[in-house]
Amino acid sequence: MEQTPNMKDYWKEYRGFSLHVPEKFSFPLDVFDKWAKDKNSLALFWTDGKCEKEFTFNELKTLSSKAAGAFRKIGIKKGDKVIVIVPNIPEWWEVMLALMRLNAIPIPATTLLTSKDIAYRLSAVDITAIIATDEDASKVEDAVRGMSSIPLLIIIGKRPGWIDYLEERNLAYAFEGERAFSDEPALIYFTSGTTGPPKMVLHSHASYPFAHVLTGRYWLDLRPGDIHWNLSDTGWAKAAWSSLFGPWHMGAAVFSFYKKGKFEPLSTIEILNKYPITTFCGPPTAYRMIVKELSESKLTFHSMRHFVAAGEPLNKEIIEIWKDRTGQYIYDGYGQTETVNVLASFRCIPVKPGSMGLPVPGFVVDVIDEDGNPLPPNAEGDIAIKIKPERPIGLFKEYLGNLEATEKTMRGQWYMTGDRAYKDEEGYFWFVGRADDVILTSGYRIGPFEIESVLLKHPAIKESAVVASPDEVRGEVVKAFIVLTKNYSPSDALIKELQEFVKVNTAPYKYPRKIEFVDDLPKTISGKIKRKELKLKEFGKK
Numbered sequence: 001m002e003q004t005p006n007m008k009d010y011w012k013e014y015r016g017f018s019l020h021v022p023e024k025f026s027f028p029l030d031v032f033d034k035w036a037k038d039k040n041s042l043a044l045f046w047t048d049g050k051c052e053k054e055f056t057f058n059e060l061k062t063l064s065s066k067a068a069g070a071f072r073k074i075g076i077k078k079g080d081k082v083i084v085i086v087p088n089i090p091e092w093w094e095v096m097l098a099l100m101r102l103n104a105i106p107i108p109a110t111t112l113l114t115s116k117d118i119a120y121r122l123s124a125v126d127i128t129a130i131i132a133t134d135e136d137a138s139k140v141e142d143a144v145r146g147m148s149s150i151p152l153l154i155i156i157g158k159r160p161g162w163i164d165y166l167e168e169r170n171l172a173y174a175f176e177g178e179r180a181f182s183d184e185p186a187l188i189y190f191t192s193g194t195t196g197p198p199k200m201v202l203h204s205h206a207s208y209p210f211a212h213v214l215t216g217r218y219w220l221d222l223r224p225g226d227i228h229w230n231l232s233d234t235g236w237a238k239a240a241w242s243s244l245f246g247p248w249h250m251g252a253a254v255f256s257f258y259k260k261g262k263f264e265p266l267s268t269i270e271i272l273n274k275y276p277i278t279t280f281c282g283p284p285t286a287y288r289m290i291v292k293e294l295s296e297s298k299l300t301f302h303s304m305r306h307f308v309a310a311g312e313p314l315n316k317e318i319i320e321i322w323k324d325r326t327g328q329y330i331y332d333g334y335g336q337t338e339t340v341n342v343l344a345s346f347r348c349i350p351v352k353p354g355s356m357g358l359p360v361p362g363f364v365v366d367v368i369d370e371d372g373n374p375l376p377p378n379a380e381g382d383i384a385i386k387i388k389p390e391r392p393i394g395l396f397k398e399y400l401g402n403l404e405a406t407e408k409t410m411r412g413q414w415y416m417t418g419d420r421a422y423k424d425e426e427g428y429f430w431f432v433g434r435a436d437d438v439i440l441t442s443g444y445r446i447g448p449f450e451i452e453s454v455l456l457k458h459p460a461i462k463e464s465a466v467v468a469s470p471d472e473v474r475g476e477v478v479k480a481f482i483v484l485t486k487n488y489s490p491s492d493a494l495i496k497e498l499q500e501f502v503k504v505n506t507a508p509y510k511y512p513r514k515i516e517f518v519d520d521l522p523k524t525i526s527g528k529i530k531r532k533e534l535k536l537k538e539f540g541k542k
Contacts, residue, residue: 005350010358013348017361019213021393024179027209027245028064028101033176035224035251036061042253045227045275046090049259053090057248060093062174067098067165070172071129074152074163078103078180080128081188083121083151085109085136085235088243088256091156091165092234095131096244100186100209101177104128107188110235111135112507115142120197121190125400127151134159182206188400189237191337191445198447200400201237201337211340211394212245214360216252219333219344220279221306224251229272230281231263237337238311238443242281252279265290269299276303283311283443284318285474287330291321292473299325306347308333311443312475313431316354323353332356334429336417337445338409340394342385343429356421356429363392367423372412380422380432384414437531439468441476446510448531451478454505458498460488465521467535469514480512481534483520490517 022030035041036057044055055063076082082099084106086092099106107121111133118140121127132140134157144150155162180186186205190198203209216222220242230242247254255277259267263286272280287309307322310333319330329351334343342365345357359365364386366374375381385392387410395415399405409416420432439446448466455464462483469479480498488494495515502511522530 005348007349009348010346014359014361019362019393021182021206021210023182025182025205025210026100026103026177026179027205028061028097028177029179031209032057032097032248033061035248041224041251042227043248044090044093044254044256046088046256046258047275049257055090055093060097061176063169064094064097064101065174065176066172067094067169068101068177069175070165070168071098071102071104072175073172074154074168076102076104076129076152079185080104081107081125083107083109083118083127083130085111085113085118085130085132085140086156087111087133087135088234088239088258089133089156090256093244093254094169095165101175103178103180103184103186105185105188107190108235108237108239109190110233110507112233112235112509113139114505114507115139116505117507118143122147122151124190124197125188125200129154131156131165133157137162180205182210183397185397187240189240189337191237197450199402199405202397202400204397206393207396208240208340208394209245211362211392212241213249214362214394215241215333215335215341216246216248216250218346218360219308219331219341220246220250220281221347222247222250222252222279226250226252226278227255227276227303228252228279228281229255229257229277231283231286232281232311232443236443238281241310241335241341263289265292272301272304278303279306279308280304281308281310284309284314285312285442287314287318287322288473288475291318291325298327301326304328307331308344310334310341312440313356314354315475319351319353329353334431338396339385339417342394343383352424352428354430355424356431358427358429360394362394365429366414367421367429368411368414372414375422377425378422380420382411382435383417383419383421383429384411385417386413387415388413437467437535439466439476439478441468441471441478442474442509444509446478448478450506451480451502451510451512454502455480455482455498457505458501460484460494460498463521463529465529465531465534466512467531467538469535469538471513477513478510479514479516479538481516481518481521483518 039058043057046053129152131154153162187203189201228247232238307330331345334356335341342363343356367381368384451466455461462485465481468476471477
């Protein structure tokens with residue numbers, strides 16, 4: 001049931017908000033283990049559709065403490081960086097908690113990475129260990145082949161030359177962990193930009209493990225007894241938001257459905273009705289696909305009380321159809337890999353379908369001009385977060401090893417998100433577009449430069465420009481405008497060949513779903529490709 005919105009409640013909370021950051025902090029010790037005092041409190045409900053497993057906070061405390069003891073025994077220590085390429089199986093949560101107990105630095109990575117993607121990460125930063133499953137082990141082995149110093153290879157499964165995770169965990173003495181200073185490094189996520197290779201987003205213990213209490217409390221609206229299902233891949237930062245820190249800050253259980261293959265709308269509806277899930281987070285693409293599968297009849301979910309969406313803009317029409325069919329709104333949320341949730345539609349405020357909502361307590365967010373001045377209502381500008389005189393806790397420390405990129409995010413007293421919007425007279429934010437060329441498709445962020453670089457390796461490609469193109473289901477898809485070399489001619493067969501080529505040479509989800517062959521590309525006087533011009537053409541604008 002929808003609660004009666006009251007803007008006074010929001011402004012009272014927003015204006016009176018304060019959150020003390022302790023000098024030292026440990027998410028396992030200070031948050032997770034406190035819920036473990038109730039030995040029956042559910043932390044994780046996992047299923048693959050055939051097998052079901054339930055873990056209490058107390059059980060996961062024991063398992064992750066033994067895993068921490070095992071990691072410490074084999075040489076992983078505070079500050080060590082560990083790539084975690086593990087899908088949403090129970091061991092992912094064990095491993096993440098265990099590494100945090102040691103104050104090692106997890107680098108979650110999607111299982112969609114290729115061996116080249118893994119090799120890039122190994123070259124970008126000093127890696128102590130890689131944790132993977134049988135399914136991804138061969139890619140890791142390809143990536144480390146020829147390295148003078150190979151990281152520890154830890155497998156969830158069995159493989160020659162690898163350390164057996166389960167065997168080591170089962171034999172280890174438990175280590176519950178120790179606290180670190182709140183401003184010390186805690187996690188790293190790789191995120192793509194419009195130019196160059198992916199950047200390393202470094203978060204402190206305060207900026208992610210601690211600050212995601214804001215995400216869990218306000219936008220996800222979680223509480224003890226809730227069971228929260230988030231569709232995000234474990235390699236994306238959204239998993240930290242909604243599959244790890246947000247729910248467990250609030251004492252809610254995480255629900256996980258493990259299934260290989262594409263998203264299936266009808267099975268998602270069945271799962272929402274079969275299990276006692278109370279809150280659900282999915283990308284707009286998932287909601288679009290579900291809406292297309294629904295009939296005109298009403299749809300009732302037995303235990304659901306709250307739906308949220310994030311990852312890309314959610315169009316007004318989908319929210320209105322969902323409300324009509326289910327009786328409940330989808331509450332949109334906005335943030336980045338670099339932040340926790342910073343804008344959202346909350347249950348205590350009137351929903352304006354299509355709006356990004358209002359600022360999360362603890363953040364001063366505004367729409368500013370090029371000089372850093374806040375703009376009046378209905379004027380388009382850059383979405384910015386105020387960082388002076390006080391930096392909000394839910395903001396990343398830096399792009400590791402990239403001072404120039406870090407400094408580019410600053411404009412006077414503001415952190416620049418890189419997105420554009422306007423505010424209405426009531427302070428609601430309305431998304432306009434990205435200031436850069438990053439493509440958001442099905443919740444994934446894809447940098448065009450990376451795809452163009454891959455395409456250039458193919459002998460048929462003279463040059464290319466990659467932009468976003470509108471798609472009814474995914475919101476946006478990758479489109480490549482291609483100029484061919486003289487020995488090649490446009491054909492459907494060549495399109496398929498180029499798509500497969502991209503899939504092989506980078507993460508498969510990045511391939512261009514649309515390809516258009518052109519004689520030349522629009523360029524500036526200095527020779528730079530005008531991607532914005534191509535993108536505007538795709539979206540029917542001049």
